[in-house]
Amino acid sequence: MVRNLVYAVSRLPAGGHHAVCRSRQGGMTLADKFTLSEIYQKGEPGLRAAGYARTLPPDAASGTPLAANRAYLDSLFFTPRFLSAVKADCSSAILGTPVKVPVFCGPMGGWSNLGDTALVETCRGLKAAGAMMTLGIGGSDDVQKAVDTGVPVAKIVKPYRNTDLIFQKLEDAERRGCVAVGMDIDHFLGRLVGDTVDLDDTFAPQSEETMRQAIAHTKLPFIIKGVLGVDDARKAVDLGASAVVVSNHGKASLESATPAVVALPEVVGAVGHQVEVYVDTGFRTGSDIVKAFAMGAKAVGFANSILIAWGAGREEGVRQFVELLGAEMRRTMSALGCADCASLVDVKLQRIVT
């Protein structure tokens, strides 16, 4: 099954693969199959060609926790149990919504900068692969377009200084058929772009009362994103959240904040028995997802990686990317003797610093 997804590069005539892609104006047909590393290598040029201008992490800004996060993840190892290999199924559910791969596309704005169809193509790719979409900043149009593709959509509302906007957007998301809503609390104080703080006049810290009202205001499950410690995790549960996302928000949250991978087991230990805990920040492979689940996560977010996958092959690139994540998850789970995602929490990770 795994093999169907990949064309070993060595089986293609040298150079020909690239040439074919280019002759189709950067497009891609179903006949083109990639590996994860090929998607990572080829996607960014495609993304740039489509007009994407922001820096992709990791960047060189001093003090951001991204490098530590990735290095920490790379220092974690698991122990195969080949003689107990089982057929593995990586399907799961995110807040009750079934997913074939326990992955969501992180909430990003500015889809229209990538052309009229980028958002819809991404949603279709996610739907085909069985993952979830989340939306961040952006209007009702984006929500409608995304929902219309049939992919399950969660809308992560920004912490607007104008709290009316929050309630309007929550209502809008519910009305248009989102499966969940939420808020990224790590933008209470604006967004870091490099070391510039941006949008801090538009966003603002929300009072406990507002948060409680917002969560009560919707029938949908509410996700609090940007939790990096036990205090925020416990408060999120107390406020009525159904799930938390442990996240450094790419590099847009706070310099020198605990790396998400380090925070994850602490948050799971504190509230994992009460709410679903997800994680994002720097995850790139199916093995990475398995590590997150071993630390108690119930889903993993990919943001820049999915943009890159879209850059590599539009809808098809996104679909293949998520399916490759799933395939690698299943192979790893099989090797660990874990038949399903629930059993991954028993996998012991060993940290090796060299």
Add this chain to the structure above:
Amino acid sequence: MVRNLVYAVSRLPAGGHHAVCRSRQGGMTLADKFTLSEIYQKGEPGLRAAGYARTLPPDAASGTPLAANRAYLDSLFFTPRFLSAVKADCSSAILGTPVKVPVFCGPMGGWSNLGDTALVETCRGLKAAGAMMTLGIGGSDDVQKAVDTGVPVAKIVKPYRNTDLIFQKLEDAERRGCVAVGMDIDHFLGRLVGDTVDLDDTFAPQSEETMRQAIAHTKLPFIIKGVLGVDDARKAVDLGASAVVVSNHGKASLESATPAVVALPEVVGAVGHQVEVYVDTGFRTGSDIVKAFAMGAKAVGFANSILIAWGAGREEGVRQFVELLGAEMRRTMSALGCADCASLVDVKLQRIVT
């Protein structure tokens, strides 16, 4: 509030920002706003153009503790509490003198090498931003010029072999209106420039008797700078000092001496209840200051960074630099749920080595 200080580079026409600066002969108007990383990138050329010839750390000299100091600082992380975000105020006091940002410019000599106005421009920038100036080697003229700008000035006297000079300079500083005096004991044995010892014929270790007399000789609070361990910290308190600065003196103190960041919590633990403890060496950002306060510091010194800020924009560069430090401090404090500097001491730092 933060946003007023910065122009996101991406909003400027490509290349235009630099061009404008250059067309003003390296000058700068109030309309030019920078981020911290822009100041760090642009300041050094400006400083060099003004004739600054010394090496800026870090340098390659073997065994200096600067690299370890910076790496240690970068390995410290804190845990945001966004759901407990508060409006933060980073104003404080240094030995009773109010500061808007708990920052002082480290004592440096040779201001006249940078032209007639560099010292005054720096002092004005510090005053505008609400920080403190300290002066090191240099004469009465420099003290007078600095005090005349209205910035609070502390004079850190050198440990002259000719002890009369020490007493004269203390008297002079007091007479001209400094708010504090002090001595950098890490120059008892001369100054390291690379691995050359310099000025060891001019400076000398001071006896306990001389130190005690010097401290008693002035009505001003006395700061002992260059403390790196518990012994010196306790002795400083016993001699009558009101504050100590934990410091590697840039790279000019002693090879393989404890990095200041490592020494800081030990010194605070020993004497933090008796005197104010400050720190310098390798600090660059507002997040760094927050870490220092979490370890018990009451102010942080910046020396080369302020020279660089001056290089980037003269008085305005210095003002913006300190205000950016303050803005980053406040944003970080808000995210940590700390309304004021005093509460930062309860922030727990987590060391992550990868």
Add this chain to the structure above:
Amino acid sequence: MVRNLVYAVSRLPAGGHHAVCRSRQGGMTLADKFTLSEIYQKGEPGLRAAGYARTLPPDAASGTPLAANRAYLDSLFFTPRFLSAVKADCSSAILGTPVKVPVFCGPMGGWSNLGDTALVETCRGLKAAGAMMTLGIGGSDDVQKAVDTGVPVAKIVKPYRNTDLIFQKLEDAERRGCVAVGMDIDHFLGRLVGDTVDLDDTFAPQSEETMRQAIAHTKLPFIIKGVLGVDDARKAVDLGASAVVVSNHGKASLESATPAVVALPEVVGAVGHQVEVYVDTGFRTGSDIVKAFAMGAKAVGFANSILIAWGAGREEGVRQFVELLGAEMRRTMSALGCADCASLVDVKLQRIVT
């Protein structure tokens, strides 16, 4: 004895050594003697010239445990006891078969891609040096050719989805005179080539019943290769294996699996009193072998290194390579005061992370 194996480079006319080799069309006479580092430097070009196209590890694929494995091995140090130096003998036995050097060539396929004689030349080199050959994927012809050289051969059968093939190949190996058989369980789920999974339609996880039958089916001792933890080790013993190989299968097993060097002492602790434990993955020198024995290994596998040695000098390159490993082993053992391989298990390794 050591010295007979090596020509110090400095004793050769500058450049002449290389020139001579090249004038013989990449061939080599018995007069050419190399050091280990020369073999490593010169072998790869020779191997490439013979048509070898696959990547030699370490590669850049994210998450593979090879770099951690090598770094961990390099962080282990032993304490010489020169004043207790003894004459050392590194001969040993692998499953009862005597070896002059406790080394085996790891099971590799595709020998015919290197020409008609590569397999036989390698076997002859191993035989001359007193090591063991193992064969992986490949047919009866290869087994016969290898056995005919007189080198002891172990056949490591692949975990074919078609289990009949397994039994046929075990029988064939026994009939043709192999000294042992085995299976690499880390290919239950196909082979990793970079991040592509290959041959997963041909291989498959084997049931406990099949494994037990296969092991019972042959009179030869059975080696289970690809063990990386206590679970698989214990299960291997329970199934009737006579030996296990702790291995990451180069980089072809599983991303982020425990590095073999880290797993080795755990596996030895669990089953070392019941079966022989071998190790491979990233070993390069005689000192490395000594470390493996200090952790309880009874033999060490070299795969790519032996290909490289063949590239450096065909049969003679392989022979010299293994003899150099033995010579370095003996010198190290002498310095540690260990007369034989059995006593190496008392050597204490000290891990130093810098």
Add this chain to the structure above:
Amino acid sequence: MVRNLVYAVSRLPAGGHHAVCRSRQGGMTLADKFTLSEIYQKGEPGLRAAGYARTLPPDAASGTPLAANRAYLDSLFFTPRFLSAVKADCSSAILGTPVKVPVFCGPMGGWSNLGDTALVETCRGLKAAGAMMTLGIGGSDDVQKAVDTGVPVAKIVKPYRNTDLIFQKLEDAERRGCVAVGMDIDHFLGRLVGDTVDLDDTFAPQSEETMRQAIAHTKLPFIIKGVLGVDDARKAVDLGASAVVVSNHGKASLESATPAVVALPEVVGAVGHQVEVYVDTGFRTGSDIVKAFAMGAKAVGFANSILIAWGAGREEGVRQFVELLGAEMRRTMSALGCADCASLVDVKLQRIVT
């Protein structure tokens, strides 16, 4: 006093310094004064110009403990006590022979390859600076030349397979006026040059009986060099040695042997109360010597560094090098509040891994 030894580079006309040296055919007058880092930078070309062909460590051979040794040394920090600064005297004694700086030139052979006068120039430089000379492989002529300069000389005899040679050389050394003799036991098994073993037909492990006889054969104190652990240290004491040198013999001893800096405190703990313990391997500065003394060493050997110093300035280069080591020692000792070498053992080192 320190300052007299150094000319800050910045005070010289740009480029002129180099030019002057070169115009004197690589020679040097007393007017040229260097810093340690200048000697390290400039010495190697001079050494090469004089015909020195061997690799200077660190080299790239895999597994040698030199890099770990240096990294470990660099991870050690001490805590200044400036307020307890004292005038420091770094003079000491090596086996009863007074030295102004507790440094010896490590035993090296092949002096005649550097010309007729290199050995004598080096000895004179050492004598002028108040350090000790040791000789390794080489004949009576070298011993006589060295002794005739007036420098104290210790002869470290090789562990000749022909034991008569050992006794002859011990007698010769005593007769010609050496102050001590010894043997480098880490050459029992030949010398590593890269990964080539050299001279293993000339040298051989010595029996306990031979060692005991050799030590008893001379009236001079006997130094056992190449100890890296407690076993050899205790045995050396039992055999009658007066001192041991903890050493990796540059890179010529044994791959993956405990780094000397790691072994030093263990050896001191075991036998430091019975014999003098010295150390070499990778030491470069006066601060490094202070660290060695803080770990209990009574002298530090420099080999390649002294060759480089000779390359930088012949006799004068060696003299300046050792005096700079002494000056840096004294400055560091003063800052640590240690008046003499004996008190350095109370200095606490802090290991900081970043």
